[in-house]
Amino acid sequence: MSKAMRSALLAIGIGVIAGVIELGLPAEDMFRAMRAEIRTHDAPSDIIVVTIDDKTLNALQTNLPDRKKDAQLLDQLFEAGASRVFFDKAYADPTNPTSHEAFEEALKRHPETYLAIAPPLKEGVHDYEVVQPIERFKENARLASMIGQSGPFNLSYVFPTATPVGRGSVPSISAGLAGYRGPQKEYRLDFGIDIHSISRVSYIDVLQGRFDRDTFRGHAVVVGQTYTGTSDVHYEPLGSKIPGVYFHALGAHTLREGPPLDLGWVPGLILSAALMLWQATLRKPAYRVAAGALALMITVPLILDYLSIGVDVFPAILCFTIGMIALERQARRVFDESTGCLRVEALESATPDDSVLVFALKIKEFSFITRDSSNKVIIDFIREGARRLTTTEGKVEFAFHKDTIIWLRPRIETAELADHLAGLQALFRRGIAHAGTKVDVAAHIGVDANYEASIRSRIATAIQSAEDALQACTPAIIANSDYLTARDKRLTLLSDLDEAMARNTVQVAYQPKIELATGRTVGAEALLRWTHHEHGAVPPEEVVAMAETHNRIDDLTMYVIDTALAGARLARQIDPKFQIAINISAIALTRVQLIYDITFLMSKHHIPAENIIFEVTETAPLDDRRVEAVMSALREFGIHLSIDDFGTGHGALNYIKRIPGTEVKIDRSFVADMTVSAESRSVVQATINIAHSLDRRAVAEGVEDRETASLLADMGCDYAQGYLFARAMPINDLLQHMRQIRIAA
Structure with missing residues (x-):
């Protein structure tokens, strides 16, 4: 298995782990919140919030309206044509008999009234008991769950459509408001609906009849606390504190077309993994494709949001990013980014192969030719040289080192090698475009035919042979066993020459x-x-x-x-x-x-x-x-x-x-x-x-x-x-x- 493939599989494994343990949940929620900001739109007006606000408390001169006032409120709402009324309150505490009886009678008159309930909850070391209306209210009213769960840093909220209670279940306030009748499941609130645009009427205005009679006709109503100092407030993602009753209304608007389809992190990761495995098979990463894939991972979730389809992309992005970084680093070790040629080190790491020859083509006076040129001009010059070689060498990988192009190619019989070298020389007889003009290029070639040696050694020999060809003013030198023997002799003589001159x-x-x-x-x-x-x-x-x-x-x-x-x-x-x-x-x-x-x-x-x-x-x-x-x-x-x-x-x-x-x-x-x-x-x-x-x-x-x-x-x-x-x-x-x-x- 190649290093690239191992890197791809490792990145996929990290993506799977990130998805299973929800490692990127805060980032995912942040991304969702940002997408919601982009597609913000007003809420429909068919769900009304009746607010127990500061205006109400000031008018009633009380901390909270008593149940007698709640009874009057019910009468006013149903008289105005409300279809259902939900109280974001459990009514679990006893009250004075007069108020108690008034509210109980109102519940009997209006069977489409829902009182809140909070089932038992275990959270950390805390065990919360069930919070529900007193028995006489339960007998005359319907129940709706008021629980919901916030994500890390209050960047998202998940509500159930129904909550188990005893042997059965009760709908959530949001599901009841929306008239949802589908299967029990959890869903994310859609903050693309502007929570500030939800229709609302003050509690006191309803009591005193100061509202348009068509406001409530055929609409569902939820009553909740919005006054300053209420404890029922929560942070809106990327926003300020909002009373909890608005979250129930927002949930109802989210469920209007049915609960959003949440695909989770698996589809995105599958696509990312497939792309990573494909990238691992390439000669070097396809960066444009990678950039396009990342762009799709960012834009597609936004498009799907408009279709009420949720998808998590953090594991996919994490997998793809880690994988591409690993492939990029491997590519940098193999390829020179500027020229697109292989690095010599990459060729040197190849295993010995007696079926290939090692070629080195030295460009005479390369530094002089390119002395006043920009990097781009030099790179174009090198690429043109490599491109010309492909006409005879086929689909081989070229490396460039200092002033020499190096490559491995299938073995050529000795009788044909001289003709092949002459052909390579002919490729450079025509000037190469450089810096707006054409320059003549003198090329000298070294060939290593020592098949038993390591590729590293053979590359060094080919480069030295090209240098020797330049010094000897000969087109090419083939480094066979005779040449290597002569070279070793020359190096020995050179060392002994220094000593001989020292000793006269x-x-x-x-x-x-x-x-x-x-x-x-x-x-x-x-x-x-x-x-x-x-x-x-x-x-x-x-x-x-x-x-x-x-x-x-x-x-x-x-x-x-x-x-x-x-x-x-x-x-x-x-x-x-x-x-x-x-x-x-x-x-x-x-x-x-x-x-x-x-x-x-x-x-x-x-x-x-x-x-x-x-x-x-x-x-x-x-x-x-x-x-x-x-x-x-x-x-x-x-x-x-x-x-x-x-x-x-x-x-x-x-x-x-x-x-x-x-x-x-x-x-x-x-x-x-x-x-x-x-x-x-x-x-x-x-x-x-x-x-x-x-x-x-x-x-x-x-x-x-x-x-x-x-x-x-x-x-x-x-x-x-x-x-x-x-x-x-x-x-x-x-x-x-x-x-x-x-x-x-």
Whole structure:
């Protein structure tokens, strides 16, 4: 069973308990009272309250009218055409014989007179005895129950239609007033009927005949106390104190069309439970449906009130609210509310599955693209990227993390995976609308195919593979077992590289640079060499790429420069004009601090600037202003710059023009083919001519035979280096080589 389903069932259980124990009764009554305020209307005029009010007591100069006056009142009411008269009083106490006989005779004359009775009642620790008229009155009058029950905080009132008395039952005053003849039951008073609009006539006015004769014709009458100080007062819901006699009249008006149908809390809870169970089956809660359901739970009871149908909604609302909060919290843990994508944590919690591949698509320069965008624009951008992926990936769930879209999809055979990756790349070749324009998106994909690992581990691997693809400028990398082995090796090498530099066990080899016209050794190129204790010799380009990827390039650059200048200091003792050439990373050129670090090392090793050449690869990012600024500062110090591997990059002519260099190195791929390729010879000759036209030296690398050296000399090439002259060697061997050449000269 899913967590969502368990949450839904728990919420339903809470709703059932709330309904059974009437947990929300005060809230329910408050809601009923508020609905009653909305639909307030006047009471009909066919039930009249005769009020024993302050006006009556003042006129009679007594505390209460005696029974003789009550007898006169009965005569007046029935003479005026009243159909039934109810006294909200039990007449249980004896009185003087004259009044007693007068009232008894009146009861005999008017058999449609009802006297109040209160049956025995047990309430808490109190036992209340029956309150009823004395026997002689009971024999000549009908009885009606005057009891009712208020809800918590007097927010509702429940009256019976009849009350058990002895072996039978008597109608309630309200049922008698309404002429109700239906089954015995309890009902709620309808406070949508304005209790203040109930028709009333003062007791004294009836006695003295000061009323319209049509007032009582055919109508039921209830007589009760309304004077100041009477104890028979109760609070109207959301209102003030009201004499109890009005509640009987209000009950009678409520029963006019029959007692309201009270459906209770079960129907509402059933509907709420069904909706909750449906929500639990969804990918994430349907909030609009939930809002609509809550709106219905609030509005439908009001509509039903107009139809005299009562329904309790608190258990349903409680169930739905608790359930939706639980589902919402679960959804927040699974989905990012803003993007609608899954959270990575939700994908990570999936169980291992050897039938799926894990994909990670990294959006290059995502933070730059969205740097000035609002949250909404960024979210739309992400959603558009995910939407495009659905065209090939189908109904998969996408997660978004920082700048990477992650998803799981069914396994694809290796032979088809390359085509699928090409298709994913094609989806992003068309610009994505962003902030009112379209931007080109470079996407790099990592795929984890290590089926035995946990999903968490596979996601991390896919993300790292996408990052590696970005760093390697390749569209995609599939992280299979070979890749993971290579990655683990790389991480091990990276850790050992730090330690090797700390112990000075990373070496620098020196390959002599020869002047072709004289054969003189004019300098050497410092080349990185590292022999790992376990993996053996590590290719320099692999070391540099690893250092660049893992933010070690600055440390490695300064280590090589420091070591190379230390060797150059020894070489200058043999030849003061000796120039040391050092390769410098394009990434290192973006760091202004490089200038200060180099000047410090120059001072440390006493190497003049003119004896230093920094070889800059043709792929250095000249669109970064920091690179041009750093190179210009190096030239101002007098340090020479050489364009390395010239001819292999893009826009070579523009590049050589923009770099303030003094030297151009012809890439070995052209030099190696000179003797067999006319095209390569033409490229080499053109490069030499371009360099000389810009007053720069031309250097050929990779010279391995005499014929190539002779051709280069005939073309006017200035310097050369390669196996023909000498291999890269340790500093001591270089010094010995220089001494031997000097002796021979």
